[in-house]
Amino acid sequence: MEVPCVRVPPEEGEATRQVLAEADLIADDFEITVAEDWLYVPVTDPEAVPDDLEVVSKDVPERETQTTPADLLEFEPSYERLGDVVLLDEDDPERARELADAVVASDLPVETVLNKASKVKGETRVREWELLAGEDTETVHREYGCEFALDLAEVYFSPRLATERNRVAEQVADGERAFDMFAGVGPFVIPFATRGADCVGVDVNETAITYLRENARRNGVTDRVTAINDDVRAVAPDYADWADRIVMNLPHSADDFLESAVTIAGDDCILHYYDIQHEDDPFGPGEDAIRSVAEPEYEVTVATRRTVRSYAPHELNVCLDVCLER
Ligand code: SAM
Numbered sequence: 001m002e003v004p005c006v007r008v009p010p011e012e013g014e015a016t017r018q019v020l021a022e023a024d025l026i027a028d029d030f031e032i033t034v035a036e037d038w039l040y041v042p043v044t045d046p047e048a049v050p051d052d053l054e055v056v057s058k059d060v061p062e063r064e065t066q067t068t069p070a071d072l073l074e075f076e077p078s079y080e081r082l083g084d085v086v087l088l089d090e091d092d093p094e095r096a097r098e099l100a101d102a103v104v105a106s107d108l109p110v111e112t113v114l115n116k117a118s119k120v121k122g123e124t125r126v127r128e129w130e131l132l133a134g135e136d137t138e139t140v141h142r143e144y145g146c147e148f149a150l151d152l153a154e155v156y157f158s159p160r161l162a163t164e165r166n167r168v169a170e171q172v173a174d175g176e177r178a179f180d181m182f183a184g185v186g187p188f189v190i191p192f193a194t195r196g197a198d199c200v201g202v203d204v205n206e207t208a209i210t211y212l213r214e215n216a217r218r219n220g221v222t223d224r225v226t227a228i229n230d231d232v233r234a235v236a237p238d239y240a241d242w243a244d245r246i247v248m249n250l251p252h253s254a255d256d257f258l259e260s261a262v263t264i265a266g267d268d269c270i271l272h273y274y275d276i277q278h279e280d281d282p283f284g285p286g287e288d289a290i291r292s293v294a295e296p297e298y299e300v301t302v303a304t305r306r307t308v309r310s311y312a313p314h315e316l317n318v319c320l321d322v323c324l325e326r
Contacts, residue, residue: 015145083139100132193221236260
């Protein structure tokens, strides 16, 4: 049946699919189809498709109905997807078991079901997981065209931050120098490097750095990624005056690392500072902390104050994009 489709080269397929999915534009009743070296993504509303994407009319097959976990349960379940893993956040063990069984019985392409068994904790921000289905906690996750291998039992990773990471990555220019002070497996570093940035990623978690190196290989950017396993405070003097851009995604304690950020910053530097604060004043404490360390050496201008997500009742996860000019 002929339907409106976005037509892109196959290598741009995943990134395009994500853009369209976030805008809720994918026509789920039809198959995404490859033909004549193009990928066709059926869309519900061709008028709403961003101008930089081409819309054509294409004969694509109708999709056979897939069984979802909700079809098998008497409630609408809440879960996250990470590669071939489904992540649950269920306190009730019986409900968690019921949900895991429904996920496995559904048509979702899933190998593993994990339930959160603790909060993220300690220096490495890793959480404990209960394995409800499958064999291990390692997976490969795709996000905006990049591929990330990771083991959830060993490293921090949150698929919920994908849109935020992409917002930052879209600001990165070819040839700039970007430093991620708390890099994890590379969800900022790898997309920055694919846009041509020369990147340094530091993490105290040795396993995260091993995955960051593997992810640089997987995404073809080893020549633009330096991965360092250390405390970033020890590394900062080696990169004094180096960075055009710094990412600090260690909410709760990023302020303890601002002296190091100022050491790493070049003459003109953008700082992406993540924080978790009370909703009454989510941006003030971070801005005050940055000014107290960076001024008067730098002129400090807050370019963006952005709420990333709600973190807990009355607490917000926020990002400040800050221009530092020496
Ligand atoms: N940037 C990654 C992301 O967005 O997924 C990881 C963020 S995670 C919240 C914070 C990371 O900082 C963890 O991987 C942890 O191991 C690392 N970390 C904590 N203290 C550190 C330190 N002093 N120096 C370097 N890395 C540190």
